[in-house]
Amino acid sequence: MASGDEEKGKFDLMEENRIDSGIDSYKSFSKDEHYPKPVHEQRPEDGEVKDKLDSVTEERHDSAYISSSITVDNITDIIKTCLTSDSQDTESEETSDNNENEVNLNLLTTITDDGDTFLHLAIIHEAKDFAGQLIELFPREVLDIQNNLYQTALHLATYLNLPTVVRRLVEGGATLILQDHDGNTPLHVACEQGKSECANEMTRNMLPGQLRPVLEAQNWRGVTCLHLATMHRRHRLMKLLIKKGADLNVQEGTSGKTPLHMAVELHDVPAVTLLLNQGANVDAAMFNGCTPLHLAVGRQDATIANMLCQSGADQMIRNMEDETALDLADGNDDILALFPFDDIQISGRSVVGVNF
Template sequence: MYGIDNTSSASTEDVAKSAKNDTRPVDSGFISSPDISETFSSENFSKSDSSDYFMSGHEVQDEDMKVDNRMYYLSESLSKIKLEGACINDLSSDKSVEATWIKEDGSQFLLQDEHGNTHLHLAIYFCYSDMAVNLIRAATSPVYLDLLDQDGQSPIHLAVATNQPQIVRALIVAGAQPGTRNSRGESPLHMAARLGLYNCCTAILEPVGKEEFKSLSLTYNVNHKSVDLEQWNYEGQTCSHIAAVHCHIDILRLFMRCGANINAREGRGGYTILHFAIQNKMEKLAYFLLSECSNLEADVTTYAGKSVLQLGLPINKGLSRTLLLRGAASPYSSEDEDMEDCDSEILPQNSHLYAHNTLLNGYA
């Protein structure tokens, strides 16, 4: 051991006494400073703490600590560190595995954090528009633009949720799928209709031109398909039903112009948009349907066989007459009954239907 003459024939006690009285620096091979030993004791400095301590670039400022003592501690500590889980680059292996994020095949888009977010998700969520557009342009396949986070949100869902129509449009032009559902069963168009985001709706629905596609300078080709306006969410509702329920008439008008079926029935009860208008007492919506939608069929019934006039709900006389003229089945058993006295009354036997239907469809 350094600093001790092993060839001496003196006794152990003499050697110890001599070493105690000797004031010269002695390197025993161990950490001899009481302050340092206390600092780096096993009780006060765990393995995880030591790893964080040195990996963070923290420097020990104690000048009394010898260089060889520090190297001894580091070598001892680092030799005991064990990495949990798979190692990206296993140094004990014959082959060095290349980190996926430095590949040039676009696989960096596949990297997701613990919440399922990719770089593109985060750029859109924090409204870094320029960065998001650059990431869209860097994609080597539209598949990378449709990755879902833990809530089932695609990048288009996040662009709609944050009201960024320019990013929505860039994703559509780049070939992202507009019909992807999130955990609630909503497509981006359902979400835009619910939130009343007209510009996001147009960004999804407008056809993609060749020049617009070339402007992104993408490395792949896309066969853009038309958006399915009749797609249901998990409640059986189309985007038109959603727009009607929230009385976004401008968005509903856009859907009609793009070819949405105004007479489509939702999947749970067979309600049409007109049924929703009457059920939720939206006279403005009802008059829009009757005045602007020439292909409206007022005689469509629910799965229970009820017309809009047979829901048992109060309807003003003018609207009731208009619906009768458009073919809606009368709530009365005989045409000879006096409509003048009964137009704005709820039939006693049907008085429970409003509350029942409202709760059933979730529009209370």
């Protein structure tokens, strides 16, 4: 057993390598258990790590959300099932095995005040090799532990753009459907942050049917992964999601916009082209009855309005304000040129084939 000075040295070493992320203390099932010496790898300075995690470590808070996370109270049940080993033939082998189990036990049972496991911390420090060793050691249930912001290791690996760690987590059985405190799954995070390589690793070996629950999941703002990719002009990610079976006409939960509505609002011609070519419903209506053509004309975007008309948009659809797209043209000659002039309008309504 190491002397008191040696133990203090090990603990001091860990203190020097911690980042300022609000981690004030460690909680362990036994105060006498020894912390394993961290693996030394080249990693960014603490300030750089903190900058990368500004959006995910602010105002950590406690919660009673337990349905999909492992707690300190029930993690012991997992340990009993994952640390059992066969008896050794020699005394030296048995001693070595016991020492290894003691280290493994400590790695599994240590959770910080922020709810982070050693795997969370390894990812925060971008210690990819150490994280890989922990992934091999931990059972799937431990890989899915959520911290106080409900972030799994997969969320953090995506935020920090660590595709090799993402791949190891997915291969190790990490769940894609768990949502953080914003309701985002790891794939939501990839689409919002533009982490294409991480998204590729998450979906690489997944069939469309397997990914459907993740692709259909809405965060607390009511948006899916395809909505987020569209909102942030992530065209490469949009193509990936569509290839994997994302619903082109899915409506977000607040106003009923489809990805096509969002692309039109952003005047994003490449995204509109992609969605129309892939078969998006050109006449999809929001909750207020507005179609993409209503939005294009209302925003005086003649280019996209023309694209929608060429794709067969119905120019006579009325929204809940009883307005057609033409009613929103506001005298724009380029847009008015898209609409037929042989129609007679009475009180704002087109009349075709009327005999006088």
